[in-house]
Amino acid sequence: MMVVLVVAVVYSVIGVWLFARGAVRLIVQVRKGSPSPGRLLPVGRRIGATITEILSHRRFTTRPVAKVAHWCVMVSFVLLVPTLAAAYAQIVDAHAELPIVGGWAPWQWAVELFSWAGLAGIIALIIIRLRFSEHDPEPAAAQDWRSRFYGSTRWQAWFVEAVIAAVILCVLAMTACRNALLRQDPATAAAGSWVHFPTTYWLGSMVMSQPGHVLELSVGWFAFAKIMISMTWMGVVGAGITMSVAWHRFLSILNVYARRELDGTPALGAAAPMLVDGKPFDIRQIDDLAADATFGVNTITDFGWKGLLDFASCSECGRCQDVCPAWNTGKPLSPKLFTLALRDHAAATLGPAASKTPATAVSPHSDDLLTALARAGAAGSDDSANRGGQLIGPVINPEVLWACTTCGACTVQCPVDIEHVDHILDLRRGQVMTSAQFPEEFGGMFSNLEQRANPWGQPARKRLDWTRGLDFTVPVVGRDVADLSQVDYLFYVGCAGAFDERAGKTTRAVAELLHTAGVTFAILGKAESCCGDPARRAGNEATYQELAVANIEQLHQLGADKILVTCPHCLNTLSNEYAQLGAHFNLVHHTQLLNRLVREHRLELAPPDPGEAAPITYHDPCYLGRHNGEYEAPRELLGAAVVPGGADLLEMAHSGPTSMCCGGGGGRMWTEEKIGTRINTTRMGEATATGATTLATGCPYCSIMLGDAASSDEAAPEVRDVALMVLDSVHRAQNKHLAAASAATPSTDTD
Amino acid sequence: MRIIVAVKYVPDTAEEIGFDADHRLVRDADSGLLSELDEYAVEQALRLRDQLPDSTVTAVAIGPDDATAALRKALQMGADDATLIVDDQVAGSDVFATAGLLAAAVQSFSDAGALVCGMASTDAGTSAVPVLVAARLGWAGLTHASTISVAGQEITIGRTDETGTRTATAGLPVVLSVTDQTDEPRYPSFKDVLAAKRKKxxxxxxxxxxxxxxxxxxxxxxxxxxxxARNPDRVAGRTLTDTDGSTAGELVAFLAETVH
Structure with a gap:
């Protein structure tokens, strides 16, 4: 067996060398990215957060079976690495043990337990992949290629999973043989008792009848097989640095360490600042910019190193693809395919292959990925995607870039903390600010924002139109109240709330409810401007900051602190994004404030009469739910306003963190949806399927988009803001009091 | 050769329009902008520059200091330089005076070879200035172009109206006015905006x-x-509803009243 050991050692040296070379190449490649400031410090907190996140698997937010299975495989991988070291000795000496812990019962228990758990886990993962995997690379029916694994490189996944299963089987087989060997010799029988082999003792019994030399030989060969399989894996993975299904074992640890949010939340809410030479862009200091400065991401090295690490870490699990509203309505965007296309492009242009590969060489993508990109209409214009230079066009199809609604469903799902939305925005910034290339409709929206401070191009005087006909005066700051210290809240109405008819109803309802509850508030009136969200999500950071800086100056002058909004986009921008410009306000969404007022009994609600109660469903706005973590307040409010009357609050197939976007975010409100089916009608289909007759929501964009979908479908539920349902409930309570009052004084007429 | 594009700084038509005691438009409103129709002229001037060798684009505006905003926008879109004709004596000029000033401005550039204008201003809307300038300069006038093509030193336009499309050709120098049927004006990138800040x-x-x-x-x-005088506000129409003709008398009375 000495020869076998030599073969194993030589093979291992090659495997480890290839693996180390791959690791060095990845490090070199990732370091070619632009700065990602603040992603390495503070070390202690980041290490703590990394350990917590990995051990708890808390970013696996759905699919509990896959979560447990993956956890078992992960722990078994770590635990079984030392047994690989022992295997070299066991080739020549079947009785060899790891020093110190080798014969220690708790260690043996752990190895056994996680061998079985890892085996069960990998079998579960293989079954899951088989169930969802796409066998036909060019399926006829559109539904068939909606598997989350579609576009993932199949042989790599099977290879990785088969290696895990085979290694664990080797470990178990070796354990059985070694158990039998120990028990055959009375001197070592105690060490072979079930105390040391609690779950493999029975396997040992099965091979007890074999002669000792056969068992010794078997241990040697199983150890050899284990080493050869493991080292084959090391070599294959090391040679293919784009094999991220394997590399994620190591890179995801670094990626989680360098995550954007230290508190463990996904990279949502505020968009990451646009960096110019590693520093956040500030419109107030543009005179300091170099004449040849470029903006956003134009080429692969414009991404921060964390971006390049993101792409290299993708495990191809496809959870993002599974929930993407664009992908699910037949658009070419899949967050996974987007990530993989950039991963392969980075490897082809930044790695050692770059200098050797002629520009006409074959694509760096696997066949599975190439097929998926082509099938989805997502392929770039450069077939080989291995030339440096502009990303949009050659590598990423523009239709992919502009299809994103920035809903964040992908980012919430990603177990390895890839920051999809920030990358999309950085590419959009490059397109808008450096190249002036964007969907035609955005040109009008940008001009409207610049000239009239709202995306619809409405004149400012119309911002007060919604106040007409109210039986109380809505105070305007500067006209009716001198400054905001005299009122409880600044009501920042928002452009949709002021100019859109449907959203205007919400604005009126909120004003009426505040008036009823005795909450004082004032509005900015004609002086209000767009918060800047549509510009920022469309990649126009300059116009966003022009608006933001002017707004901040005005809000500070007026002494604004507590600000009420009905639009989650305003909420996100004023509270999370103005903070990046040094301004801090206390924002509250109307569903949060109304819920508080109901809890404090400042608003009295009456549920519908039992006969009138109808089932409702609630649509989570992306920028209230996923981006700002508020799922409960609107539901609690609906629970108080409608449900006690017997109406059911039904949940759609996708709700809460996996809620499906209305299709209006990311500037998509202003662009035509020309490819695939419409997102709003697809979402409305989910609402209709619940059997609800009313769809409640808390965002003007959602109201507009879903309202449009409902208007062309008679079976669809009516779309109403939560505020309107609360107002109905308050009116019912008021009417009951009036009726009771008139019933209590029936004789007044006859006097 | 220098291509001159005439741009006008106009009040935002979406906002309240004010007039002073002499019935002149108040031009120092906060919300002035480059006339949207003139953006098409800038776009066509830039496209001409691409097709005519060794040419540059100069934006010219007549107006108060605020009118630099219109010129700045033209520079952001890609004009090479800009000139503002600013003089208190100019206030209240009619189309003839405006055309005279523009013609003089064009003549002040010895290398001027083309003047591009929008089809009309969005405030006064006379559409008269381009032809008047052409007459003053003695240049050919190709107006209301919806398409423009260049062949050597000759410019051909298509002019489309409800009756059809006419094509007209003239050699340089030429005065052009372009409609909003021409190519969509470009939106400047931020790089262009920064570059425009450096232009005087x-x-x-x-x-x-x-x-x-x-x-x-x-x-x-x-x-x-x-x-x-302001147009009277539109009032809601009256709706008569019946199924038996009982409101016919009321309808006749209404028609009789309206006609008289």
């Missing part, structure tokens, strides 16, 4: 242009505005 805007007055002050301003205007 030249200023000229009536003396610089050798224009007789007696021919410009309100005093020289050939038309005096007597009064300005």
């Amino acid at each position: 805007i030249a200023e000229l007055d009536v003396d610089d242009l050798d224009v007789d002050p007696a021919t410009v301003g309100a005093a020289a205007a050939r038309v005096q505005v007597g009064a300005i």
Whole structure:
């Protein structure tokens, strides 16, 4: 067996060398990215957060079976690495043990337990992949290629999973043989008792009848097989640095360490600042910019190193693809395919292959990925995607870039903390600010924002139109109240709330409810401007900051602190994004404030009469739910306003963190949806399927988009803001009091 | 060769429009902008520059200091330089005086070879200035172009209206006016915006242009505005509903009343 050991050692040296070379190449490649400031410090907190996140698997937010299975495989991988070291000795000496812990019962228990758990886990993962995997690379029916694994490189996944299963089987087989060997010799029988082999003792019994030399030989060969399989894996993975299904074992640890949010939340809410030479862009200091400065991401090295690490870490699990509203309505965007296309492009242009590969060489993508990109209409214009230079066009199809609604469903799902939305925005910034290339409709929206401070191009005087006909005066700051210290809240109405008819109803309802509850508030009136969200999500950071800086100056002058909004986009921008410009306000969404007022009994609600109660469903706005973590307040409010009357609050197939976007975010409100089916009608289909007759929501964009979908479908539920349902409930309570009052004084007429 | 594009700084038509005591439009409103129709002229001037060798684009505006905003926008879109004709004596000028000033401005550039204008201003809307300038300069006037093509030193336009499309060709130098059927004006990238900040805007007055002050301003205007009245607000129509003809009398009475 000495020869076998030599073969194993030589093979291992090659495997480890290839693996180390791959690791060095990845490090070199990732370091070619632009700065990602603040992603390495503070070390202690980041290490703590990394350990917590990995051990708890808390970013696996759905699919509990896959979560447990993956956890078992992960722990078994770590635990079984030392047994690989022992295997070299066991080739020549079947009785060899790891020093110190080798014969220690708790260690043996752990190895056994996680061998079985890892085996069960990998079998579960293989079954899951088989169930969802796409066998036909060019399926006829559109539904068939909606598997989350579609576009993932199949042989790599099977290879990785088969290696895990085979290694664990080797470990178990070796354990059985070694158990039998120990028990055959009375001197070592105690060490072979079930105390040391609690779950493999029975396997040992099965091979007890074999002669000792056969068992010794078997241990040697199983150890050899284990080493050869493991080292084959090391070599294959090391040679293919784009094999991220394997590399994620190591890179995801670094990626989680360098995550954007230290508190463990996904990279949502505020968009990451646009960096110019590693520093956040500030419109107030543009005179300091170099004449040849470029903006956003134009080429692969414009991404921060964390971006390049993101792409290299993708495990191809496809959870993002599974929930993407664009992908699910037949658009070419899949967050996974987007990530993989950039991963392969980075490897082809930044790695050692770059200098050797002629520009006409074959694509760096696997066949599975190439097929998926082509099938989805997502392929770039450069077939080989291995030339440096502009990303949009050659590598990423523009239709992919502009299809994103920035809903964040992908980012919430990603177990390895890839920051999809920030990358999309950085590419959009490059397109808008450096190249002036964007969907035609955005040109009008940008001009409207610049000239009239709202995306619809409405004149400012119309911002007060919604106040007409109210039986109380809505105070305007500067006209009716001198400054905001005299009122409880600044009501920042928002452009949709002021100019859109449907959203205007919400604005009126909120004003009426505040008036009823005795909450004082004032509005900015004609002086209000767009918060800047549509510009920022469309990649126009300059116009966003022009608006933001002017707004901040005005809000500070007026002494604004507590600000009420009905639009989650305003909420996100004023509270999370103005903070990046040094301004801090206390924002509250109307569903949060109304819920508080109901809890404090400042608003009295009456549920519908039992006969009138109808089932409702609630649509989570992306920028209230996923981006700002508020799922409960609107539901609690609906629970108080409608449900006690017997109406059911039904949940759609996708709700809460996996809620499906209305299709209006990311500037998509202003662009035509020309490819695939419409997102709003697809979402409305989910609402209709619940059997609800009313769809409640808390965002003007959602109201507009879903309202449009409902208007062309008679079976669809009516779309109403939560505020309107609360107002109905308050009116019912008021009417009951009036009726009771008139019933209590029936004789007044006859006097 | 220099391509000159005439741009006008106009009040935002979406906002309230004000007039002063002399019935003149108040031009120092906060919300002024480059006339949207002139953005098409800038776009076509830039496209001409691409097709005519060794040419540059100069944006010219007549107006108060605020009008630099319109020129700045033209520079952001890609004009090479800009000149503002600013002079208190010019206030209140009519189309003839404006055309005279523009013609003088064009002549002040010895290498001027084409003048591109929008089809009309969004405030006064006369559409008269381009042809008047052409007449003053003695250049060909190709107006209301919806398409423009260049072949050597000849420019051909298509002019489309409800009856069909006419094509007209003229050799340089030429005055062009373009409609909003031409290519969508480009949106400047932020790089272009930054580059425009570094460009200077030249200023000229009536003396610089050798224009007789007696021919410009309100005093020289050939038309005096007597009064300005706002259109009455639209009122909601009346709806008569019946199924048996019982409102016929009311309808007849309404029609009779309206006609008289």
